[in-house]
Amino acid sequence: MLKNFSVARGPCDVLRDIALQIGPGECVGLLGPNGAGKTTLMRGALGLMAHRGASSLTALALKTRAKTVAWLPQAREIAWPVTVETLIALGRLPHLAPGAAPASEDQAAIDSAITRMGLESFRSRIATQLSGGEQARVLIARALAQSTPLLMVDEPAAGLDPAHQLGLMQVLADEARGGRTVIASMHDLGLAARYCTRLVVLWRGGIAADGRPEDVLTPDLLAEVFQIRAHITTSPDGPIVQPVGVI
Amino acid sequence: MRALWITLGALVAVLFAASLLIGPAGLAPAQALSALFRGDALAETLVMREIRLPRAILAVLVGAALGLAGAAMQGYLRNPLAEPGLIGVSGSAALGAVLALQTGFAAMHVLALPFAALAGAVLAVLIILALAGAHGGSITLILAGIAVSALAGALTSLVLNLSPNPFAASEIVFWMMGSLQDRSMTHVWLAAPFIVLGGLVLLAQGRKFDALTLGEDAAASMGVHLGRLRLALVLGVASMVGAATAVAGAIGFVGLVVPHILRPLVGARPSVLLPASALGGAVLVLMADIAVRVILPTRDLKLGVLTAIVGAPLFLHLIYKTRAQA
Numbered sequence: 001m002l003k004n005f006s007v008a009r010g011p012c013d014v015l016r017d018i019a020l021q022i023g024p025g026e027c028v029g030l031l032g033p034n035g036a037g038k039t040t041l042m043r044g045a046l047g048l049m050a051h052r053g054a055s056s057l058t059a060l061a062l063k064t065r066a067k068t069v070a071w072l073p074q075a076r077e078i079a080w081p082v083t084v085e086t087l088i089a090l091g092r093l094p095h096l097a098p099g100a101a102p103a104s105e106d107q108a109a110i111d112s113a114i115t116r117m118g119l120e121s122f123r124s125r126i127a128t129q130l131s132g133g134e135q136a137r138v139l140i141a142r143a144l145a146q147s148t149p150l151l152m153v154d155e156p157a158a159g160l161d162p163a164h165q166l167g168l169m170q171v172l173a174d175e176a177r178g179g180r181t182v183i184a185s186m187h188d189l190g191l192a193a194r195y196c197t198r199l200v201v202l203w204r205g206g207i208a209a210d211g212r213p214e215d216v217l218t219p220d221l222l223a224e225v226f227q228i229r230a231h232i233t234t235s236p237d238g239p240i241v242q243p244v245g246v247i
Numbered sequence: 248m249r250a251l252w253i254t255l256g257a258l259v260a261v262l263f264a265a266s267l268l269i270g271p272a273g274l275a276p277a278q279a280l281s282a283l284f285r286g287d288a289l290a291e292t293l294v295m296r297e298i299r300l301p302r303a304i305l306a307v308l309v310g311a312a313l314g315l316a317g318a319a320m321q322g323y324l325r326n327p328l329a330e331p332g333l334i335g336v337s338g339s340a341a342l343g344a345v346l347a348l349q350t351g352f353a354a355m356h357v358l359a360l361p362f363a364a365l366a367g368a369v370l371a372v373l374i375i376l377a378l379a380g381a382h383g384g385s386i387t388l389i390l391a392g393i394a395v396s397a398l399a400g401a402l403t404s405l406v407l408n409l410s411p412n413p414f415a416a417s418e419i420v421f422w423m424m425g426s427l428q429d430r431s432m433t434h435v436w437l438a439a440p441f442i443v444l445g446g447l448v449l450l451a452q453g454r455k456f457d458a459l460t461l462g463e464d465a466a467a468s469m470g471v472h473l474g475r476l477r478l479a480l481v482l483g484v485a486s487m488v489g490a491a492t493a494v495a496g497a498i499g500f501v502g503l504v505v506p507h508i509l510r511p512l513v514g515a516r517p518s519v520l521l522p523a524s525a526l527g528g529a530v531l532v533l534m535a536d537i538a539v540r541v542i543l544p545t546r547d548l549k550l551g552v553l554t555a556i557v558g559a560p561l562f563l564h565l566i567y568k569t570r571a572q573a
Binding site for chain 1: 462
């Protein structure tokens with residue numbers, strides 16, 4: 001939950017007086033053109049950037065926060081050639097007491113994350129030797145293994161092939177349906193419309209639209225905020241948004 | 248993994264014993280050990296307890312300090328080319344020692360030089376923390392370290408430049424090459440607390456270095472207080488490297504090469520690499536310190552010269568291997 005939330009970068013505010021309340025079970029797609037402040041909103045809410053106003057997350061102590069929210073940054077960084085399983089196990093660090101070895105529940109969370117991301121055959125591979133898309137899936141599994149009620153991911157679908165984009169969005173939607181809260185910044189309007197339960201569009205430092213995908217993604221909003229025309233229909237699979245031209 | 252710990256531990260033990268038994272006094276092993284433990288023969292006991300024992304202990308301490316500090320720097324910066332000298336502490340400790348030699352302060356007391364070197368290290372830490380600020384990331388720390396290193400190097404050159412006679416200059420140059428010769432138990436007692444304390448501080452950060460594998464942002468979101476981690480790193484590295492430089496001079500390449508060699512053997516996990524590098528550093532410095540006594544026993548070959556001569560080609564080989572894998 002954010003209240004009167006502002007984040008400044010340099011002399012000017014990137015975001016001004018944002019108020020946003022997100023509850024359990026929601027899969028929120030954070031949309032907006034480049035530079036609209038999607039990443040800034042999430043990093044600010046996590047307490048990774050200086051900000052003004054209230055964020056219910058930064059009110060928590062650092063240790064509690066790490067058990068409440070898992071954060072997957074946009075930069076897919078894997079510094080050392082560790083195995084996939086070792087990397088995913090890092091997600092359990094906030095749950096380990098100082099000096100304690102991982103317990104069976106930690107291993108269960110790791111195994112479950114590996115299964116959900118379909119990484120069984122990669123377990124003992126060296127993470128840095130995988131392709132970019134595979135690394136992205138391993139890092140998402142790390143965030144899942146953290147087993148937090150809130151999951152914040154920055155452009156999770158970027159760099160994945162179509163099957164894995166759909167698979168990943170299905171995993172995130174399932175997490176939300178299971179009672180977790182998912183907040184994902186996205187550029188793919190089609191994926192957002194299809195899988196998110198709620199869309200929040202950031203534009204010019206504020207929230208341009210907030211609501212159900214079919215209510216948010218209107219021709220007028222797409223023209224004003226994204227400067228595109230799109231083909232919008234509903235299908236048995238849900239709403240379909242296909243950008244077709246630049247205005 | 249267990250085999251690695253046993254191997255490293257056994258190597259330290261064997262080399263420590265070898266370091267005690269090898270030297271210009273030419274004592275037979277049985278005679279040497281009996282002199283060390285029983286203290287029955289006066290001259291031999293003096294050699295063992297006052298010359299060889301402190302030398303072997305210091306080799307372990309200095310090697311462990313350089314290896315562990317190197318692994319910590321690489322873990323924090325997520326860069327296999329980082330080394331303990333990067334934050335400018337070794338350069339500043341050397342400057343302190345050089346000033347002590349130049350002014351004649353070093354001749355006043357056996358601990359005058361190490362204390363001057365420690366003062367240099369403390370000064371470097373204060374400047375780095377002031378320059379890098381409380382909240383900056385790793386980049387500001389590197390920049391501050393480079394600035395302090397450069398300044399300390401320039402001032403050391405200035406002292407050499409202005410030294411009154413060639414003997415003073417050569418004394419300074421020889422000290423800077425690094426050696427464990429003619430150190431006493433007093434040196435051990437001076438360095439040990441700093442190295443042990445710094446080591447404990449760094450070892451306690453192991454899991455935080457693990458979390459940093461995912462980058463600073465992800466680590467921060469996983470409960471790592473980056474500002475506190477950086478403070479612990481600077482204090483731990485400075486304490487270990489400052490004390491090591493104070494008693495042994497500048498010994499290069501150990502902190503760079505040891506973590507690099509051991510990384511593949513510990514599955515690249517930074518938290519496991521820390522203790523492994525401490526043992527590996529002790530092994531390398533013990534080996535080098537035995538080698539300087541065996542290769543050129545009459546010419547006073549300097550330890551720092553040998554580690555650089557061995558370390559640089561080893562490092563080139565590692566780079567070559569890395570290139571072949573890519």
